[in-house]
Amino acid sequence: MSDSEKLDQRIQLVASKEFGQKVDAWRRGQDDLPSRSEAIRRLVYLGLVHEEEFPMRLITAIIRPHKYEAVREALAELGVTGITASQVTGFGRQRGQTEMYRGAEYEVKEIPKVKIEVAVPSTMLETALQAITQTAETGKIGDGKIFVTSLSGAVRIRTGERDEKALI
Numbered sequence: 804m805s806d807s808e809k810l811d812q813r814i815q816l817v818a819s820k821e822f823g824q825k826v827d828a829w830r831r832g833q834d835d836l837p838s839r840s841e842a843i844r845r846l847v848y849l850g851l852v853h854e855e856e857f858p859m860r861l862i863t864a865i866i867r868p869h870k871y872e873a874v875r876e877a878l879a880e881l882g883v884t885g886i887t888a889s890q891v892t893g894f895g896r897q898r899g900q901t902e903m904y905r906g907a908e909y910e911v912k913e914i915p916k917v918k919i920e921v922a923v924p925s926t927m928l929e930t931a932l933q934a935i936t937q938t939a940e941t942g943k944i945g946d947g948k949i950f951v952t953s954l955s956g957a958v959r960i961r962t963g964e965r966d967e968k969a970l971i
């Protein structure tokens with residue numbers, strides 16, 4: 804923050820001990836050892852810059868093929884207007900073994916999965932993750948995995964609309 808910027812607002816903040824410790828660990832890594840307040844201001848500022856730079860998230864979910872329709876419906880209910888789905892194969896930490904109940908222990912066995920890619924405004928990220936998790940879950944190994952990537956741009960080709968406007 805520049806010296807000329809006037810500090811005229813007091814903001815009360817109640818936080819956990821762990822939060823304070825994390826802030827302190829971060830500020831000790833700064834060249835000029837800022838105060839705790841200054842460290843929190845800088846971190847919030849960095850978060851705001853990140854949100855501006857990456858206003859969307861790309862969710863990549865690897866799920867069981869028979870769960871695809873339920874996940875698609877759950878996402879549609881949230882207002883998601885587009886999904887890319889592909890048939891893929893892969894394996895997780897059991898290397899595909901226990902799901903098949905056959906094959907030698909050391910052998911890797913790829914299992915068919917569906918890969919869903921969906922770009923959402925970052926405000927929708929948590930509800931989308933919950934919707935996918937709740938509908939794709941069976942509780943057994945091999946339920947799948949979700950990856951989240953910060954997304955900086957999107958274009959609707961027909962109209963040239965950009966970013967969130969290209970998603971809704």
Ligand SMILES: Nc1ncnc2c1ncn2[C@@H]1O[C@H](COP(=O)(O)OP(=O)(O)OP(=O)(O)O)[C@@H](O)[C@H]1O
Nearest residue numbers: 865892893894895896897916943944945946947948
């Ligand atoms: N680290 C990873 N990177 C990329 N894809 C992965 C990764 N882990 C899992 N996948 C994909 O997700 C699919 C399902 O993984 P899976 O649910 O078996 O994960 P897991 O970590 O073994 O969890 P669980 O113990 O519940 O089985 C895999 O077939 C693979 O396509």
Ligand SMILES: [Mg+2]
Nearest residue numbers: 895896897945
């Ligand atoms: Mg697994």
